[in-house]
Amino acid sequence: MASEAENANQAPDEESIISDFFVPLARDWPGAYGLADDCATIAVAPGHELVIKTDPIRAGVHFFSDDSPADIAWKALAVNVSDLASKAARPVAYTLAISFPEQPSRSWLGDFTAGLSEAQEHFGCGLIGGDTDHATGPMSLAITVLGEVPIGKMVRRVTPSVGDRIFVSGTLGDAALGLRIRANMVDGKKPEQMTDHESLLVDRYLRPKPYLELRSALRAYATAAMDLSDGLGKDLGRMCRASGTGAAVYEPDIPLSDAFMAVAPESLEERRSLISSGDDYEVLCTVRADNVANFVALAASGGVVVTEIGIVRTEPGVTIIDKAGEAQDWAGRGYDHFS
Amino acid sequence: MASEAENANQAPDEESIISDFFVPLARDWPGAYGLADDCATIAVAPGHELVIKTDPIRAGVHFFSDDSPADIAWKALAVNVSDLASKAARPVAYTLAISFPEQPSRSWLGDFTAGLSEAQEHFGCGLIGGDTDHATGPMSLAITVLGEVPIGKMVRRVTPSVGDRIFVSGTLGDAALGLRIRANMVDGKKPEQMTDHESLLVDRYLRPKPYLELRSALRAYATAAMDLSDGLGKDLGRMCRASGTGAAVYEPDIPLSDAFMAVAPESLEERRSLISSGDDYEVLCTVRADNVANFVALAASGGVVVTEIGIVRTEPGVTIIDKAGEAQDWAGRGYDHFS
Known part of the structure; x- marks a missing residue:
């Protein structure tokens, strides 16, 4: 033997x-x-x-x-x-x-x-x-x-209402940045040469950890929800289009990790590209305005940080509003399997 | 537009x-x-x-x-x-x-x-x-x-008992032969040049039609069942091995279609190879000896022909017995995704 x-x-x-x-x-x-x-x-x-x-x-x-x-x-x-x-x-x-x-x-x-x-x-x-x-x-x-x-309690994707607040769990862009680090690693840095921030970002790419702890908060308060896999703008666009609504997202409110802030290129353009690249596997959901405080509290009691980033409105499409109040056009970017 | x-x-x-x-x-x-x-x-x-x-x-x-x-x-x-x-x-x-x-x-x-x-x-x-x-x-x-x-009524694979009779639905080897015809067709015969028998065999390969009509007969009388995808000998071997039994199959009883008899090569060796090639998508099942008549009748009332081909026994392995009563060793052949 x-x-x-x-x-x-x-x-x-x-x-x-x-x-x-x-x-x-x-x-x-x-x-x-x-x-x-x-x-x-x-x-x-x-x-x-x-x-x-x-x-x-x-x-x-x-x-x-x-x-x-x-x-x-x-x-x-x-x-x-x-x-x-x-x-x-x-x-x-x-x-x-x-x-x-x-x-x-x-x-x-x-x-x-x-x-x-x-x-x-x-x-x-x-x-x-x-x-x-x-x-x-x-x-x-x-x-x-x-x-x-x-029975009947699955939180649907296409059911946001005008006036609902838009939330995401965790932080965005980490996995996209981790992927970049991982891609350069092939003939670049070895894992043991990475900084703690870089390791964390690569881990976010390799090992997504969906927040199952968010279950009771979603069931109690979310009017619609989906996971972010193809990028914020693209996925939010799908959520709104199917329900005949649109969304305004306030860019400075998009949650970013310390690791992202430390490692991402300075260029706003590049950061936007990372944030809309997908692979986040965070929850995107909408919550009625009068339930916002309860939703945040119940999410927190499960150990999950959720961040309000925008509002559902009648005007179709997803508009990202930058810190100067200008509408930006990067919402449509994201991952398409056939592009 | x-x-x-x-x-x-x-x-x-x-x-x-x-x-x-x-x-x-x-x-x-x-x-x-x-x-x-x-x-x-x-x-x-x-x-x-x-x-x-x-x-x-x-x-x-x-x-x-x-x-x-x-x-x-x-x-x-x-x-x-x-x-x-x-x-x-x-x-x-x-x-x-x-x-x-x-x-x-x-x-x-x-x-x-x-x-x-x-x-x-x-x-x-x-x-x-x-x-x-x-x-x-x-x-x-x-x-x-x-x-x-x-609840609890799924017919299992690994539950045949010694003495149970072994059945198959429909006929075996058609799809394997249809595949051969289809493969030669690439630079050989066009569909319109095929005989009726050849067309039928190719259709058996391209469009398997599992007998959902066999449901009540299986539920009432089958002690074990699985579908034939990797070949009779191989799949029957799996069914028996898992239950610590073996099987004897009487070769002349294996059901073959008119189309198969008309088109298959004369060589017994080649026919055996076709019958054990897999892709049949017929049902293989076992039935207690005293339920055989009821099983056949109930299957027939659903329009499905089932054929008794052998018996479950204590001796491990699958033995195919030819018309002269000699044990043949082709039972182990069949499809392995990694061979």
Whole structure:
């Protein structure tokens, strides 16, 4: 019998990939049947309904193929949990379909599933099924996540009303800046040469941490919510367009982290570009003006900082107003998968 | 404004791909919110639980990139519905994540969504969410399908008992033979040059039609069930191994279609290879000996022919017994994504 070390770089077959690496991630969910069945079952708690989201990520688009396997795994789950978090849903289970461009080694799989294990524990959900296969092209990971809400209590995206205040959780632009740092790192700085601020920004890019703690505040007070994945202007534009409203955002109120302030280029133009680049995985939501104080307080009691950045209005489109009171036109920027 | 014809070859952007082509597929499911939200909701009928399956397909592995877009769409949904059918679940909804190697034209998308519409109507489920993006490599389609069963009534895979009779629905080997015909077609016969038998076999490859009508017979009498996707020997081996049993299959009883008999090469070796190649999407199940007649009758009342092909036994492994009573060793063949 070969030693563990000798085996680490071996490529296991499809069945041992599942049994050795993925089955342990399914042990806490009875309806996963130890991944030994063709399907999984989910019994929904009485008075609840399921909330479902599919958001795949791909090497070269959402992560670098040489990112740590644990980080790739974290991000694959986090971007899906982020949607549930913004809808005030509690994650319960997920499926994972991975396509590998080449057979992964035992060592890669071990790191990957360790990251996935860490993420599912953090988010409180379990693996219940999936598929692994082998295709040319970039590695891709398609997760479908399932969550629970009391029936009719999912916070919708298209339901803001004129006069509602616009909020975001956390800070914006960090992940976009982290991506830039990470991209230069390839032939530039090594992780151990990064400053604390730079490390934090790269971590914001690699390991989004959706605020599930915001659930009760959203359920109680949000009139509409979504997660920020394609950039503030673009995502806010979608929220408003679908409801026949528009938005004014006051630029100086957009929350930025100390790390962002310290590391981002001085140029306002470049900062705007970072803030609208996407990958934030923060919650964007609207709250009736008379509920603002309660919303902020309930969010804070869950440990989440939310910041009011603007107002929903009748005039269509998203207008960003700078500190001089001038309307700026950078709202439309953002990430388009086909641009 | 350009005419429809002028627009047919244009590549639409991400938002119009969704609004023009996918939103119509979501109109019958209120919890899809017209695909205008980030997540969908599913309210499960009282006394029921959800059954879930993710099975992606990729160009070059599960279909040819020049297959008709409508056929690709059908197959993407059918291979997932096939799992539900074998578990006695009723499909209700699905999500679809597509990755395109290049921007699809309006004409390609129109054909694709027409095929998907046909398939979802045939199978009785609706689109509730998904994602489109753009990546190098082969086109891939990851569907997650959700179905409903009375709580605890999903037919499991790993639960056959010694003495149970082994059944398959329909006929085996057709799709594998259809694939061969389809593969030669690239620089060989055009569709209009194919015989009726050849067309039927190619259709079996392109458009699997899982027998949802088998649901009540499976629920009433099957002790275990799964769908045949990787080949009889391989899939039966999985079913038995997991339950600590084995199987004997009597080769002359394996059901073959007239088309298969007419078109397949004479060589027994080649026929065995086709029968064990996979892509059948038929149901494999086990039934207690004293329920065999009832099972066959109830299946027939739903219009489905099921055939007894063998018996579950204590001796591990799958043995195929030929017409001379000799054990053959082709049971282990089948499709492995990493071989």
